[in-house]
Amino acid sequence: MHGWWGKALLIDLTKSKVKEVSIEPEILHGFIGGRGLAVRLLWDLIPPGVDPLSPYNALIVASGPLSGLPLPSSGKLVVASKSPLTNGYGDGNIGSMASHHLRHSGYDALIITGASKKPVYLYIENGKVEFRSAEDLWGLDTFTTEEKLVREHGRNIGILEIGPAGEHMVRYATVISQKGRSGGRPGMGAVMGSKKLKAIVIKGNMEPPIADKEALRKISEEAYKKIQGSDNYDYWIRQGTMSTIQWSHQNSVLPTMNFREGVWELYETISGDLMEKLKIDRRGCPYCNMQCGNVVGDDVGEESELDYENVAMLGSNILLENLKRVAEINKLADKLGIDTISLGNSIGFYMEASERGLVKERVEWGDFKAVREITIDTAYRRGLGAFIAEGVMRMARSIGGEALDFAMHVKGLEVSAYNCHTTPGMALAYGTSSIGAHHKDAWIISYEVRTDRSSYSRDKVERLIFLQNMRGGMFESLTTCRLPWVEVGLDLEYYPRFLSAVTGLKWSLDDISVTANRIYTLIRAFWIREYMGWSSSMDYPPTRWFKHPLTKGPYAGSHLDISKYSEMLKIYYETRGWDENGVPKKETLIKLGLDFTIPVLEDFVKLQ
Numbered sequence: 001m002h003g004w005w006g007k008a009l010l011i012d013l014t015k016s017k018v019k020e021v022s023i024e025p026e027i028l029h030g031f032i033g034g035r036g037l038a039v040r041l042l043w044d045l046i047p048p049g050v051d052p053l054s055p056y057n058a059l060i061v062a063s064g065p066l067s068g069l070p071l072p073s074s075g076k077l078v079v080a081s082k083s084p085l086t087n088g089y090g091d092g093n094i095g096s097m098a099s100h101h102l103r104h105s106g107y108d109a110l111i112i113t114g115a116s117k118k119p120v121y122l123y124i125e126n127g128k129v130e131f132r133s134a135e136d137l138w139g140l141d142t143f144t145t146e147e148k149l150v151r152e153h154g155r156n157i158g159i160l161e162i163g164p165a166g167e168h169m170v171r172y173a174t175v176i177s178q179k180g181r182s183g184g185r186p187g188m189g190a191v192m193g194s195k196k197l198k199a200i201v202i203k204g205n206m207e208p209p210i211a212d213k214e215a216l217r218k219i220s221e222e223a224y225k226k227i228q229g230s231d232n233y234d235y236w237i238r239q240g241t242m243s244t245i246q247w248s249h250q251n252s253v254l255p256t257m258n259f260r261e262g263v264w265e266l267y268e269t270i271s272g273d274l275m276e277k278l279k280i281d282r283r284g285c286p287y288c289n290m291q292c293g294n295v296v297g298d299d300v301g302e303e304s305e306l307d308y309e310n311v312a313m314l315g316s317n318i319l320l321e322n323l324k325r326v327a328e329i330n331k332l333a334d335k336l337g338i339d340t341i342s343l344g345n346s347i348g349f350y351m352e353a354s355e356r357g358l359v360k361e362r363v364e365w366g367d368f369k370a371v372r373e374i375t376i377d378t379a380y381r382r383g384l385g386a387f388i389a390e391g392v393m394r395m396a397r398s399i400g401g402e403a404l405d406f407a408m409h410v411k412g413l414e415v416s417a418y419n420c421h422t423t424p425g426m427a428l429a430y431g432t433s434s435i436g437a438h439h440k441d442a443w444i445i446s447y448e449v450r451t452d453r454s455s456y457s458r459d460k461v462e463r464l465i466f467l468q469n470m471r472g473g474m475f476e477s478l479t480t481c482r483l484p485w486v487e488v489g490l491d492l493e494y495y496p497r498f499l500s501a502v503t504g505l506k507w508s509l510d511d512i513s514v515t516a517n518r519i520y521t522l523i524r525a526f527w528i529r530e531y532m533g534w535s536s537s538m539d540y541p542p543t544r545w546f547k548h549p550l551t552k553g554p555y556a557g558s559h560l561d562i563s564k565y566s567e568m569l570k571i572y573y574e575t576r577g578w579d580e581n582g583v584p585k586k587e588t589l590i591k592l593g594l595d596f597t598i599p600v601l602e603d604f605v606k607l608q
């Protein structure tokens with residue numbers, strides 16, 4: 001077989017045992033890799049209803065058939081598990097040398113189960129696994145951990161690690177790599193922490209089986225050139241995702257004061273233009289010629305890598321009006337291993353609850369000292385930090401009443417940085433995303449503000465499903481960065497060409513789309529199996545967007561319409577072949593080759 005290794009390493013931390021397991025070609029062809037492979041493996045591996053922080057949960061680290069190969073922006077991998085934040089499917093995407101080494105290790109995935117009694121890290125070299133003591137690493141931040149591991153094993157390795165937040169099982173602790181690459185928003189770092197797994201060091205130098213290397217070289221060369229020649233290339237290299245700050249403000253979608261408003265008069269204090277002036281370096285993922293990691297010096301003279309989401313959530317959303325200070329909190333989050341989006345959202349929620357007198361301890365909007373202290377205390381679950389470490393959904397439930405209306409999450413995952421009072425399509429993207437409120441599956445908002453912004457049309461729903469299949473299905477499963485397509489317009493047709501050259505099989509974009517639909521539907525089945533009492537209410541965005549109109553900017557007075565949203569959701573379900581509660585119909589499951597889910601789902605819901 002070309003394209004995949006056809007095997008995974010099953011690593012049991014309870015028994016310190018390792019087993020090589022083969023992965024059937026039908027599974028690889030049907031689910032591709034990365035996210036698709038991860039959800040397929042999790043479906044079989046973990047018992048339904050398992051506690052995500054128990055040894056019975058599994059952590060999957062997966063590459064895809066395109067990752068770690070010489071083609072544009074391929075240096076990505078996926079970390080996936082049942083999420084301790086949402087209790088549903090959770091994953092994240094990380095770009096670092098760990099992707100290259102995993103892809104060259106002789107395995108498509110690592111499946112990590114059980115839990116060690118004492119802190120350990122895994123040292124994996126071309127399939128040989130060593131369980132090493134991590135007692136002297138436990139408690140260290142991610143930057144120091146990585147420095148120590150590099151001293152021990154040399155530079156030619158890939159490292160994934162957790163910080164104190166993962167160790168203390170903060171529900172939105174992430175996995176960190178290379179001082180600023182972070183992945184696994186829904187608590188993948190907490191899952192590592194629950195297994196007492198501090199880090200994974202991986203070294204691989206085996207040649208992945210590629211069907212037609214010469215064809216791959218040619219297509220790749222052409223694609224790299226296209227990227228470099230694109231009109232947006234220079235601007236992208238200068239600002240990366242940071243240009244979105246000014247774009248979001250201009251379009252009234254910048255999250256401001258816990259998503260109360262979509263504009264912020266002080267947006268220039270955190271903008272991409274300002275970042276350009278402070279920029280001291282540029283970083284990026286392997287195999288990428290559009291390196292977008294913007295490094296700035298922070299207020300204490302250290303480096304911090306900035307992206308739009310980090311800056312919006314830790315800037316406008318909590319009214320922190322100083323980019324260097326935002327950079328300092330961002331760097332702290334990277335060192336501690338906390339997701340910046342959920343952190344900024346959780347702090348914003350708390351600030352609003354405090355303003356309304358719903359909680360005892362007062363925290364003012366924009367109070368940098370308090371934000372700094374809360375960030376550290378959250379990682380260690382100390383004082384107020386212990387409350388904030390639980391995330392918005394749990395905080396709101398414990399306060400109750402009006403707090404439930406301004407709790408900005410979907411299915412328990414905090415909303416990422418787009419305010420949707422006036423963008424029903426993006427609200428639906430958050431409502432139906434595969435991991436909770438994250439923009440990665442469908443960033444329909446840019447299309448929406450360019451076209452018919454306020455409509456709840458069928459066209460928009462169809463466009464949304466297309467985006468989910470491409471972004472959430474194809475890119476997450478091929479496991480390459482989607483930004484060459486999204487930001488500099490690399491034609492989507494390159495991807496079936498790459499996949500055909502690598503696997504020796506004939507792939508079209510339609511084939512990939514069908515596969516993506518299968519992956520999306522299996523993720524939905526996973527949620528239904530894991531989430532007792534499933535109903536379509538799970539696919540609604542936060543109440544605030546329906547109930548609390550904007551008060552500032554050109555859209556003051558606007559909010560979403562709940563009955564029109566329900567109509568859109570109905571069209572979404574029909575188009576995917578799901579019933580009125582968002583449960584896939586039997587005929588859909590059969591058509592997509594997901595028959596194996598039927599007897600399991602029938603224990604939880606009535607299938608139509």
Ligand code: PTT
Pocket residue numbers: 076091092093094095096174180181182183184185186241285305306307308309310333334337338339340341440475476479480481482483
């Ligand atoms: C991603 C989410 C994002 S999306 C951002 S900024 W973005 C935040 N980054 C964080 C960070 O940094 N530190 C931290 N402690 N927490 C953070 N949380 C947030 O995590 C990232 C880039 C970006 S920057 C984006 S859009 C694209 N995302 C991709 C994706 O999801 N899939 C894919 N196939 N390609 C992508 N390319 C781009 O990658 P999650 P990274 Mg990421 C400091 O992790 O869980 O998926 O959430 O991976 O290597 O850091 O690259 O404006």
Ligand code: SF4
Pocket residue numbers: 073074075095283284285288289290291292293481482483484
């Ligand atoms: Fe990484 Fe940015 Fe390149 Fe994507 S565009 S691979 S996120 S450096």
